Amino acid sequence: MTDSSWRARAAGTVAGLLAAGGLFAPAATAAPAGPDVRTITYHGYQVDVPATWRVVDLADDPRACVRFDTETVYLGRQTEQPDCPAKLTGRTAGLVLEPLAGLPPERVPEDVVTAPPGTATPPDGTPSRQGEIHLAVRDAGVLVTAAHAEDTEPAVRDVLGRARLAPGGNPAELPAAFRRAAPAQPIIAPGTFEGKGFDVCAAPSQSTMDAWRASPYRAVGIYTSGGLRACSQPNLTPSWVANQAAKGWRFILTDVGRQAPCTGFRLKMSTDPATARQQGRDGATAAMTAATALGFGAGSAIYSDIEAYSGTASCRASVLSYVSGWTEALHAKGWLSGVYSSAASGIKDLASAYDNTAYRRPDHIWFAWWNDKADVDTGSYVPSTYWARHQRIHQYAGEVPETWGGVRISGIDRNYLDVASGKPKPCDAVSLDFTSYPKLEAGATGNAVKAAQCLLADAGHRPGAEEPTGTFDEATVAAAKAFQQSRGLAATGLVEARTWTALLSTGDGPTLRQGSSGAAVNRLQRALTAALGATLAIDGKFGPDTEKAVRDYQGSRGLSVDGVVGQATWAALRAGR
Numbered sequence: 001m002t003d004s005s006w007r008a009r010a011a012g013t014v015a016g017l018l019a020a021g022g023l024f025a026p027a028a029t030a031a032p033a034g035p036d037v038r039t040i041t042y043h044g045y046q047v048d049v050p051a052t053w054r055v056v057d058l059a060d061d062p063r064a065c066v067r068f069d070t071e072t073v074y075l076g077r078q079t080e081q082p083d084c085p086a087k088l089t090g091r092t093a094g095l096v097l098e099p100l101a102g103l104p105p106e107r108v109p110e111d112v113v114t115a116p117p118g119t120a121t122p123p124d125g126t127p128s129r130q131g132e133i134h135l136a137v138r139d140a141g142v143l144v145t146a147a148h149a150e151d152t153e154p155a156v157r158d159v160l161g162r163a164r165l166a167p168g169g170n171p172a173e174l175p176a177a178f179r180r181a182a183p184a185q186p187i188i189a190p191g192t193f194e195g196k197g198f199d200v201c202a203a204p205s206q207s208t209m210d211a212w213r214a215s216p217y218r219a220v221g222i223y224t225s226g227g228l229r230a231c232s233q234p235n236l237t238p239s240w241v242a243n244q245a246a247k248g249w250r251f252i253l254t255d256v257g258r259q260a261p262c263t264g265f266r267l268k269m270s271t272d273p274a275t276a277r278q279q280g281r282d283g284a285t286a287a288m289t290a291a292t293a294l295g296f297g298a299g300s301a302i303y304s305d306i307e308a309y310s311g312t313a314s315c316r317a318s319v320l321s322y323v324s325g326w327t328e329a330l331h332a333k334g335w336l337s338g339v340y341s342s343a344a345s346g347i348k349d350l351a352s353a354y355d356n357t358a359y360r361r362p363d364h365i366w367f368a369w370w371n372d373k374a375d376v377d378t379g380s381y382v383p384s385t386y387w388a389r390h391q392r393i394h395q396y397a398g399e400v401p402e403t404w405g406g407v408r409i410s411g412i413d414r415n416y417l418d419v420a421s422g423k424p425k426p427c428d429a430v431s432l433d434f435t436s437y438p439k440l441e442a443g444a445t446g447n448a449v450k451a452a453q454c455l456l457a458d459a460g461h462r463p464g465a466e467e468p469t470g471t472f473d474e475a476t477v478a479a480a481k482a483f484q485q486s487r488g489l490a491a492t493g494l495v496e497a498r499t500w501t502a503l504l505s506t507g508d509g510p511t512l513r514q515g516s517s518g519a520a521v522n523r524l525q526r527a528l529t530a531a532l533g534a535t536l537a538i539d540g541k542f543g544p545d546t547e548k549a550v551r552d553y554q555g556s557r558g559l560s561v562d563g564v565v566g567q568a569t570w571a572a573l574r575a576g577r
Helices: 003-011 153-161 206-214 238-246 273-293 313-332 346-352 447-458 474-486 497-504 519-532 544-556 567-574
Strands: 037-042 045-050 054-057 072-075 093-099 132-137 142-148 193-199 217-225 250-255 301-305 336-342 364-368 391-404 407-419
Touching: 037 072, 037 093, 045 093, 045 153, 093 153, 132 153, 142 153, 193 250, 193 391, 206 238, 206 391, 206 407, 217 273, 217 301, 217 407, 238 250, 250 273, 250 407, 273 301, 273 313, 301 313, 301 364, 313 336, 313 346, 336 346, 336 391, 346 364, 364 407, 447 474, 447 497, 474 497, 497 519, 497 567, 519 544, 519 567, 544 567
Parallel strands: 054 072, 072 093, 193 217, 217 250, 250 301, 301 336, 336 364, 364 391
Antiparallel strands: 037 045, 093 142, 132 142, 193 407, 391 407
């Protein structure tokens, strides 16, 4: 049901309603409930909501999933692992009413406000954080959590503004919030890790996490931010994060924010690329704030959850622009940029723009491809050479129930991670793959110059600036001469075929033959392209075409012709022959 529909029904039956668009007028006293409005009384707190809203008593149904993608009032406090689907995306509105008595200090919301004495309404200026308003009503002894989407916030505030005290309350004070000492070092997530992980809609309880140490999983996906988080996150506190980190768990930080404009989600990216890019920056800023509050820090990756979509070129441009802004903002603060999406939509589109300088490339991809294979192979969706430096997570199965240590979670997604820590490097977003490597001299500009500058820096001859400028300036000429001297080449300061060959082959020299694959094969294919002046597919796979190019190179350089790249062939390439 849309926000407008339940507001319209409520508007027809409650006295003093706004003529258009509002749920309740800002009256100081409550109106009697009509046929389309139901009155909820919990302890001494009373509130009117549309009659279409569900009411779930968690005392009667302790494993109910507290979810905000359906309009619901939840009564009580969850005490058992909820039966939530692994992934829920979307938010409309909802309330959680729980007793203040017995509220653990670590569960006290950081932004909670207190209703003035004798009232049950929030004071003016009460903030909303990550789509939730938290209100302590001491005279009733109730903590109110009001969840909303961007477009339902006014209506939810109207609901809160008409709440009142009722008989039966148990006055209680808000416990002092638990103030855990800041960690000596912020947690870096996911860090360097290869292995299995799982994600689930609501962060599991401590007892569940402890029981699941018997599982093959050592990483857990948590929904840390975003206006479309559907599940309540009562366990997701700094203390919970610190406890899991101390027990060896890794984290996948996920932001469920704006979605592609060609979807039906209520919070979407703009169809204007410039606006979408700014929305990405804003989303990343909010995501970093939320992650920092939980104890994470720079060097961590935050993954923007962009659900599957099928759209036009315009829709894809919005997604790529949003991800660009997302990446720019994260990089500006030293965080890594990640994107979660379907391999067949969002991830495939990112791969199609891998070398497009109009967009900023994210550092990590997290692709959903439910083929039940625990690996990071992207198949035909993404070339194997893209995001190949420990930059991948594969969600290989979804919505499966599992039990470990005697504790069942009704729905998880299974993931395989191959990720590495470290702050983003400027050259990570620079492509080294060209169909031919042009001669470069002072005054040249473009992507090939950026590639040369990055290769020179990797070889220990940084051409001045921290980031590649794309301009072949005096500093680049000096760096090229220094590199040439180190390799016994004529120190001309030009980057021509021999210098390109030496630069592109720099690195380790494993023996390669037909059937080999990986980053070393990429380096070989680039170097051969430069050395032979002929286009060779740079795909990281040593097939018949690569073997032929190796034989051609070996024969033309007086090497033993066997089609196998051993130390002699690597040495010739590094010497720029």
